[in-house]
Amino acid sequence: MSSSPVGLHRVLAPAGVLPQAAERLDARPELWPDEVRITVERLNLDAASYRQLADTHGGDGAAIRRAVLDIVATRGKMQNPVTGSGGMLVGVVDEVGPGSPLGVRPGDRVATLVSLTLTPLRITDELKDWDGKSEQVPARGHAILFARSIVAKLPDDLKPELSLAVMDVCGAPALTARVVRSYVDKGTKPVVSVIGGAGKSGSLSLAAARAAGAARTIGVVPVESERERLTAAGLADAVALADARDPVALAEAVQAAGGPADITVVCVDVPGCEHGAVLSTAAGGTVIFFSMATSFSAAALGAEGLAADVTMLVGNGYVPGHAEYAMELLRAEPGVRGLFEGRLAED
Known part of the structure; x- marks a missing residue:
């Protein structure tokens, strides 16, 4: 199977749907030729998603953290099963496939301008630096961008946390x-x-x-x-x-x-x-x-x-x-x- 610019090749289930509608995505780090791999630094959870998680777990940060880890591990992406929403992330470009049209290079610090609901994601640090009390989530792991994903380089004059907050709602x-x-x-x-x-x-x-x-x-x-x-x-x-x-x-x-x-x-x-x-x-x-x-x-x-x-x-x-x-x-x-x-x- 060849890669798809909208990520169809990463859909594990059900067959025939786009990544946003998928129940599970393939979040393996190996790249298809037109993909980009990002080393994740921080997630920004969608406000509606975070509120739902916080309400469901009574504001218990540890329980909220476990819920997010479970969603990502189960679905291969961050998509709240109740609200259907996700958020976005910032990180550093790790590897760029030779066919990628996104115009980024390894070492670029970027924000993804597409939802986490369609972005293959794997968390590797158990979110140990996040207390579960805010929408912004320090994280380590990787994410995959497709040929038709949208990404922006972070400006040098603003803190990454501020840039992420703005780009999340731009x-x-x-x-x-x-x-x-x-x-x-x-x-x-x-x-x-x-x-x-x-x-x-x-x-x-x-x-x-x-x-x-x-x-x-x-x-x-x-x-x-x-x-x-x-x-x-x-x-x-x-x-x-x-x-x-x-x-x-x-x-x-x-x-x-x-x-x-x-x-x-x-x-x-x-x-x-x-x-x-x-x-x-x-x-x-x-x-x-x-x-x-x-x-x-x-x-x-x-x-x-x-x-x-x-x-x-x-x-x-x-x-x-x-x-x-x-x-x-x-x-x-x-x-x-x-x-x-x-x-x-x-x-």
Whole structure:
């Protein structure tokens, strides 16, 4: 069998599916000609996945660590069987197959911009340096990239942990900016509401919306401490306090902050926010779902049940130039950088 640019040759079961949908991948270190092997330094677990693991194990770090090790050992990749999501990683290029088109060389420190849910992965250190208490996971092992994988070299002016945190969510601000510009190009400066505005993807999306020409930005957060953080960061024209799982309360909070929103960006890592996102969006508006906790059937049926004329987009994590754009926002917006560095310090 020849290698496949999308990794079909690494699928062990079931036959005929792409690596992301596979139950098990072949994570052997030996390379096919168009592959790249990465020596892993750190994983960044998807926020929805980590929250689910933490909730299931009552915050017990040792139990969370064992769960992650079991997933990787069983599946040959990091894909939470409950949320279906994974994360990404940073590491150093170890070997490059002669047919690889990725443009990296041995010794390059890189971040993978494709999900761990489709990346063959083997852990060799039992995650001994991770206490299980944060999304960022010091790790040793190797990962395999395919010909159609996406990878970015880490910038020299930022700490790897900071770069990893930004690149993990870089699709959100890029797509937010694209959608805002589409409104502006048609002569409308939209009101943009970001649910989960104090988080990683949320803060970048607020900055992107403002830079792209939004008339007003609204950040929605669930607790007072996050409202204080986001207000201090200065990324939103208004900060609303609401539980996004309460549709009426969310819609009222957004309305009071200057809504309804023409564009709603959902960046929270908990389920049950679909109806509130739809209800707080103006007729003819757009809802962008970036959370892996989203139930897309709930979103579609909720919009139908509310007779809501909204366009719903799924943020797939990739927009051309997304990593570079997110890094530019981080460097240009002290508020974004402050929020990221604050969260890393807490971890």
